[in-house]
Amino acid sequence: MTMHKKIFLITSMLMILVYPFTGNIAYATEYYSQGNLDEGSNYYFIHYDGEEQKVTIEKNIILFLTGWTDETNSAVNGKIEIQDDSSNLTKDIILKVTNERSEMVVISEDETIHYRLAESDSFKFEEIQPLELNNQITVVAENENGTSIEEVKTVDEYDTVINQGLAYYSIDENNEKIKITEEEYDSLNAVVEEESKDNFSEQKSSENEEKSSEEKPTKETLTASEDHPEELLMKKSLKVSLEENPSINYATHVQGDSWQDPVSNGETSGTKGQAKRLEAIKISIGNIQDLGVKYATHVQSDGWLDYVPGGEISGTTGKHKRLEAIKIELTGKKAKDYDIYYRVHAQTFGWLDWAKNGEPAGTEGLSKRLEAIEIKLVKKGGNAPGPTAEPFLTEPSIVYSTHVQTSGWIDFVADGAISGTKGQAKRLESIKIDLKDTPYSGGVTYSTHVQSKGWLNNASNGNQSGTTGESKRMEAIKISLTGDIAKHYDIYYRVHSQTFGWLDWAKNGEKAGTEGLSKRLEAIEIELVEKDGKAPGSTSKPFLTNPSVVYSTHVQSHGWMDFVADGAMSGTKGQAKRLEAININLEHAPYSGDIVYSTHVQSRGWLSNVSDGDISGTSGQSKRMEAIKINLTGEISKYYDVYYRVHIQGYGWLGWAKNGMRAGSEGQSKRLEAIEIKLVTKGKGATVNEGEAFKQPKTVFLDPGHGGSDSGATAGGFHEADLNLSVAKKVQKLLQDRGFNVYMSRTNDSYLSLLERSKKANALNADIFVSIHHNSGVSTANGIESYYYKYDKNYPSKINKDMHNNPKRVLNSMSLTNLINRNMVSYTGAYNRGTYGKTFAVLRESAMPATLLELGFISNPSERRKLVVDAYQNKLAKAIADGIDEYFKIN
Numbered sequence: 001m002t003m004h005k006k007i008f009l010i011t012s013m014l015m016i017l018v019y020p021f022t023g024n025i026a027y028a029t030e031y032y033s034q035g036n037l038d039e040g041s042n043y044y045f046i047h048y049d050g051e052e053q054k055v056t057i058e059k060n061i062i063l064f065l066t067g068w069t070d071e072t073n074s075a076v077n078g079k080i081e082i083q084d085d086s087s088n089l090t091k092d093i094i095l096k097v098t099n100e101r102s103e104m105v106v107i108s109e110d111e112t113i114h115y116r117l118a119e120s121d122s123f124k125f126e127e128i129q130p131l132e133l134n135n136q137i138t139v140v141a142e143n144e145n146g147t148s149i150e151e152v153k154t155v156d157e158y159d160t161v162i163n164q165g166l167a168y169y170s171i172d173e174n175n176e177k178i179k180i181t182e183e184e185y186d187s188l189n190a191v192v193e194e195e196s197k198d199n200f201s202e203q204k205s206s207e208n209e210e211k212s213s214e215e216k217p218t219k220e221t222l223t224a225s226e227d228h229p230e231e232l233l234m235k236k237s238l239k240v241s242l243e244e245n246p247s248i249n250y251a252t253h254v255q256g257d258s259w260q261d262p263v264s265n266g267e268t269s270g271t272k273g274q275a276k277r278l279e280a281i282k283i284s285i286g287n288i289q290d291l292g293v294k295y296a297t298h299v300q301s302d303g304w305l306d307y308v309p310g311g312e313i314s315g316t317t318g319k320h321k322r323l324e325a326i327k328i329e330l331t332g333k334k335a336k337d338y339d340i341y342y343r344v345h346a347q348t349f350g351w352l353d354w355a356k357n358g359e360p361a362g363t364e365g366l367s368k369r370l371e372a373i374e375i376k377l378v379k380k381g382g383n384a385p386g387p388t389a390e391p392f393l394t395e396p397s398i399v400y401s402t403h404v405q406t407s408g409w410i411d412f413v414a415d416g417a418i419s420g421t422k423g424q425a426k427r428l429e430s431i432k433i434d435l436k437d438t439p440y441s442g443g444v445t446y447s448t449h450v451q452s453k454g455w456l457n458n459a460s461n462g463n464q465s466g467t468t469g470e471s472k473r474m475e476a477i478k479i480s481l482t483g484d485i486a487k488h489y490d491i492y493y494r495v496h497s498q499t500f501g502w503l504d505w506a507k508n509g510e511k512a513g514t515e516g517l518s519k520r521l522e523a524i525e526i527e528l529v530e531k532d533g534k535a536p537g538s539t540s541k542p543f544l545t546n547p548s549v550v551y552s553t554h555v556q557s558h559g560w561m562d563f564v565a566d567g568a569m570s571g572t573k574g575q576a577k578r579l580e581a582i583n584i585n586l587e588h589a590p591y592s593g594d595i596v597y598s599t600h601v602q603s604r605g606w607l608s609n610v611s612d613g614d615i616s617g618t619s620g621q622s623k624r625m626e627a628i629k630i631n632l633t634g635e636i637s638k639y640y641d642v643y644y645r646v647h648i649q650g651y652g653w654l655g656w657a658k659n660g661m662r663a664g665s666e667g668q669s670k671r672l673e674a675i676e677i678k679l680v681t682k683g684k685g686a687t688v689n690e691g692e693a694f695k696q697p698k699t700v701f702l703d704p705g706h707g708g709s710d711s712g713a714t715a716g717g718f719h720e721a722d723l724n725l726s727v728a729k730k731v732q733k734l735l736q737d738r739g740f741n742v743y744m745s746r747t748n749d750s751y752l753s754l755l756e757r758s759k760k761a762n763a764l765n766a767d768i769f770v771s772i773h774h775n776s777g778v779s780t781a782n783g784i785e786s787y788y789y790k791y792d793k794n795y796p797s798k799i800n801k802d803m804h805n806n807p808k809r810v811l812n813s814m815s816l817t818n819l820i821n822r823n824m825v826s827y828t829g830a831y832n833r834g835t836y837g838k839t840f841a842v843l844r845e846s847a848m849p850a851t852l853l854e855l856g857f858i859s860n861p862s863e864r865r866k867l868v869v870d871a872y873q874n875k876l877a878k879a880i881a882d883g884i885d886e887y888f889k890i891n
Contacts, residue, residue, distance in 0.1 A: 042129045043101045047120035055125045074256040080105045099274040100161040116160050118275035130156035146171030147188050159273030246288035248375045253280035253317050270372030277322035277369035280315030290333040298325035322369035325362030338377050345372035355391035365395035393439030398526050403430035403468050420523030427473035427520035430466025442483020449476035473520035476513030489528045496523035506542035516546040544590035549677050554581035554619045571674030578624035578671035581617025593634020600627035624671035627664025640679045647674035655692030667697030668739040698888050699741040701766035704728035705773040708751025713776030715858045720774045728772050730877035758845035769850035771842050776859040783831030786821040787852040788813040790837025803847040812849035820883030827879040
């Protein structure tokens, strides 16, 4: 607009104020639907929060926003990066906060990117393709000569100005409105403009004379400043002309736009759809004596300011602080004759309802800006301009009451306060929860877990969940927000539980308390927190239930198996696949402590303990797990036992082990193939036997008969003691190769008494005793015979009184003797002289199953020739070793 036009508009305004019926400036707006926009009207709507942002507009076009250009938050620094196959162009840009569709960057002759940018508390970038638009026509000026100026804005459904301009009109001889040029308009109004100036000078001179004869105006009646003579003129002219038609006049300071022009009597001051905050306001009363106004605003970070009288500023300028609420009251003698109504347009909520006579309007504690305001005077008792139910919104509050054992319902508390008791061993039995002062739609729902009943159906908004009069404890609770408030707030809650005290905070429907542990709730705290805000405290363990043990095994050729829990099998059966590693963890443990475990690995032995999800064993090394030990530590070990059993090569499922016992085998080269693990309440599980859960190497005591000074039978230059030792060493090697622990009464030509041999075996706690001998007799005697113990009262035991005649020992001795004897006869073809019971000293005094073997007759020349040959001795040794193997498979 030219300076010429500006002067005209101001002058015209003043002239109309002085002579209200000779001309008119209209602010009414008309809308005309224009239907759908074409694709060329697209733009990007940027809601900017001041943080660094990166947005991909198109595949090869990237927008970077780096922050506000200054403290007014009126523009944003940025840059555009445009990439193609051969180049990379970067251009610095500044994007202004505006309600208009503006040009961001020209890509090519046919492509331009447009935008609109608004300040926001959170960042959002969206592409807008307007679905409809309207022409918004504002009459800027109307003159007595029939000429007028109209501002035409094309706006879409987001209140974005797509284009705008001024149109000039006149009235022709047929009294019809016709469009004219700006030059024609200026020409037709040149004379009127000069007259307006003269009238303004005369009016001001006259008013100066009147002022000298009047009393000096007070602050309450004089609302204009020396810098705004038009306001003073407006007030005085209205006082003269419209004494009986009072008006409420107000102007707002808007983010980025400074002070807006004054409006009055219910008109809107501020903006809508532009995300701009009101920062200050001035209000005055016109056209009436003895009626004034005072007002107070709630300002960001400052709270409620003191009341100021009419015409003064409430709020701030230059500090970028939003108005959040306002209170307005009438003053003076005639305040009793009028009500003052006002409503505000608040961020997020839009137009709130009407407040009146000092009631707060807006929000408090929600960090929402005021964006516009309307104020009206109504004769006392007249109808309100609109709904008055909800003019003011504040932070929502959560209130709750619990029913406590022996105390009944206790008073409601709110916002994190304790409801219930601590240290009195009293159960919560029921609860009521409700929302107060919520600015959003929606409510609160909740469910309680009650002794012997489990989870109850949801209750909501102050209704009861739980029981009364049944002496049943609440054990856990779930609380959720519903509706619109759930988009703006999280609900946090924590409970004081029997044994455990205060648990951690749960939120938004999570469980808080215990389940399956028979523990009462004793107290509760509940808080609302702005969405995604910081929790009131730790959130790691709000809910405790029966602990679960979960585990996964690494299986040959399969790798890691899926986790299973609480006694389920991990691994394989019938596939001859080894377990190579294991991972074990506790879940939902209501007590402190760990689960620790160690594995026995092929060629490595027992590995160091690991715990809680760490890996024990190997992977990628083709090494079998052979045994495992698992234990609980810390507080949980006082309440639970850990049971486990393994499926092992050659044996299948072994018996259950618990609390650190060994399960599996050692020294037998047997692979673990599967495992089951479970937790059992302390002392409630079955009795276990480590001997059934763990197969350790069997201990064989070999006794080569005679030796040293006792050479035994002698024939053909051969001594029995030497032949006994030779065969015993061969048996020793075979058994050791099979994983047995083998001890010898002697390993060289040394002498031991019969009693010393049994003493050694007993001290080693050997599993079996095998004494190896060769027979002697007449030269024709031949064959193999074997002996087990048979009680003879004439030969009482000296060191084995408890076990010498134990029925199980005797029975197992017979089994061992028969198995070995059968093999020796079968492998060598020798004559079978049978098995017999005798009270030989070594059989009598050995505490374990025992046998004495006679491998053949050294006195028989034909048989002796076999007994001294290495190949024949190997047959005998293998027959003995195989017989021992067979014995341990069935015993």
